[in-house]
Amino acid sequence: MNRRMFLAKNLDRMIEELGRIVAIPSVLDQGSAGAGRPFGRDVGLALETFLTLADQMGMDTVNYDGYAGEVTLGHGEHMVGILCHIDVVAAGQGWNTPPFQLIRKDDALYGRGSSDDKGPLISSLYAMKYIQEQGLLPADSSIRLIVGADEEEELRCIDYYVKHASRLPDVSFVPDGYFPLVNCEKGLIDFDLIWKGQKRPDAQACIVSLSGGAGRNLTADSAQCRLSVFEKDEKFVLDRLKAVEELSISPDQGDFVVETKGVAAHAMQPEKGKNAINLLLHGLKRSGVLFDRQDFLNAYEQAIGIDLNGQRLGCDFQDERSGILTLNVGVIQLEEAQIRLKANTRYPASFSYEKIRSSLIAGLEKAGFEYQECLSMPPLDIPRDSPLVRKLMESYQEVTGDREHDAFSIGGATYARSIPNAVSFGPLFPGETELAHEANECLSVQSLERMTEIYISALEKLLE
Ligand SMILES: [Zn+2]
Known part of the structure; x- marks a missing residue:
């Protein structure tokens, strides 16, 4: 038969x-x-x-x-x-x-x-x-x-x-x-970036809360922070923030809430979405306002910015078979004395885990972040x-x-x-x-x- x-x-x-x-x-x-x-x-x-x-x-x-x-x-x-x-x-x-x-x-x-x-x-x-x-x-x-x-x-x-x-x-x-x-x-690595830097005493605005994203495997569809602004700086700060297109600002109980909207996509194809965390941090940095967490914003701009492929970390590796490395920061949390970012990278199959890991660490430490690895899977x-x-x-x-x-x-x-x-x-x-x-x-x-x-x-x- x-x-x-x-x-x-x-x-x-x-x-x-x-x-x-x-x-x-x-x-x-x-x-x-x-x-x-x-x-x-x-x-x-x-x-x-x-x-x-x-x-x-x-x-x-x-x-x-x-x-x-x-x-x-x-x-x-x-x-x-x-x-x-x-x-x-x-x-x-x-x-x-x-x-x-x-x-x-x-x-x-x-x-x-x-x-x-x-x-x-x-x-x-x-x-x-x-x-x-x-x-x-x-x-x-x-x-x-x-x-x-x-x-x-x-x-x-x-x-x-x-x-x-x-x-x-x-x-x-x-x-x-x-x-x-x-x-x-x-290949895949899940890792956290930790920022433990000092706050600026001379800031015009203080970031009192910061959050965004639903998981490290998704581009964040929204991100927000709450700002406490000194009265004497209020007009300047608001004018500067409003000049940044991606940011939407609303007053709330004496503070200001700044939000960005993104589009969720799977971290293996971040270009199909729009990462609200990157937009928020990049937008705050570009506003020209001096924040208490200014050093963090500068470090993020130096290491990630709005990159999807780890360019600023010197990690934009690629090969013909599997394409270019992707890097997604999917969650941001302001914890007591530190800021935690949950990230995921997917790297081309011809590169070794050791190579990717050491390149990530080098780039992140140079910008002042601590690297904490959560999980890794070798390429197939x-x-x-x-x-x-x-x-x-x-x-x-x-x-x-x-x-x-x-x-x-x-x-x-x-x-x-x-x-x-x-x-x-x-x-x-x-x-x-x-x-x-x-x-x-x-x-x-x-x-x-x-x-x-x-x-x-x-x-x-x-x-x-
Ligand atoms: Zn199945």
């Missing part, structure tokens, strides 16, 4: 089984967590339901204490892996259909998790079933589908799995991203001509006929970074709208068929 015939025969069952697991709202719920179900009752139940299904197909299954599951076909040493997840984000508002029911409408399947990542999970299982039924698994090989249960939150699933699994697959693909394939992801960089990428690209091209789109790089971090020798491979096709995490998440029946055909072909090639 060829792949198309197999799909024609199995499609209805695939959709029915997808419906069964979409109906379990596997959103993290610490409140109902218990033994064997560390992420709550429903996440646990969804994982158990899926493993039972694989078990009934005659595959070997292991439940790693509810953190992750494992479905294995064959016993051979050469192991091809697939990494998916069963947990989903909360439904949120704005659905036209019940989010935890798989509803078929105009050849699209609506429901939370339909595309992220339950659809690709069922698709992967059926790709394995095809290999099993057709007797295509060589004796020296095996296929292992790893199912995480905490991908959307803290990746405790894959951490636990990597610690407890007897071994990891030799090569893997991860149906939790984009087609054709993502083989290069920028699997060469275009590696057997893994070559074979997956061939499968994609063979099934879709699309030779225009090639393997690409992103600034974001996908689930593929969790295990070695893995790349993100589907399920979103070029031109499809990304609805993961949004209301009315859906998967077209055609995409489900096409991705399954691609995954079958990929397994065939990786098993060769």
Whole structure:
């Protein structure tokens, strides 16, 4: 039986089984967590339901204490892996259909998790079933589908799995991203900048509060400060501030509140947004008013200003594969004796973590900031001509006929970074709208068929 015939025969069952697991709202719920179900009752139940299904197909299954599951076909040493997840984000508002029911409408399947990542999970299982039924698994090989249960939150699933699994697959693909394939992801560092400098005694205006931004991974959509101004300086200060276009000023209980508006965008593409923190600090500095925190404003202008790529820090590194470094200051807080800025940088894959870290520290310390690192993730960089990428690209091209789109790089971090020798491979096709995490998440029946055909072909090639 060829792949198309197999799909024609199995499609209805695939959709029915997808419906069964979409109906379990596997959103993290610490409140109902218990033994064997560390992420709550429903996440646990969804994982158990899926493993039972694989078990009934005659595959070997292991439940790693509810953190992750494992479905294995064959016993051979050469192991091809697939990494998916069963947990989903909360439904949120704005659905036209019940989010935890798989509803078929105009050849699209609506429901939370339909595309992220339950659809690709069922698709992967059926790709394995095809290999099993057709007797295509060589004796020296095996296929292992790893199912995480905490991908959307803290990746405790894959951490636990990597610690407890007897071994990891030799090569893997991860149906939790984009087609054709993502083989290069920028490195990432989360860090705080701390300013502990003195206040100026001769200031015309004092910054009594300062805040802005919702998270280090977003450009700030608003920022504000409260100014206390000496009466004798009031006219001068207000005239100067009002001359700066980005600043909006309003009186409030004897003080003045200065605000800026930005546009929130993901920190991996700061140029798509507008950072209100940069606008505020840059605007205050440009006003020519002397602030008590003037030294901080000067230092910020020296180190960051309105840069998006770390130019002033001498960190605007770039390479051909992954583009230029991005740097985003997403949160500002005035704490007792210091100012804290929460930042995130994503650096090109050919640069080392050590190089980036030492360049950041050098630039920031020169301006007078303290650097506090919170988290780092090394880049993912699997060469275009590696057997893994070559074979997956061939499968994609063979099934879709699309030779225009090639393997690409992103600034974001996908689930593929969790295990070695893995790349993100589907399920979103070029031109499809990304609805993961949004209301009315859906998967077209055609995409489900096409991705399954691609995954079958990929397994065939990786098993060769
Ligand atoms: Zn996902």
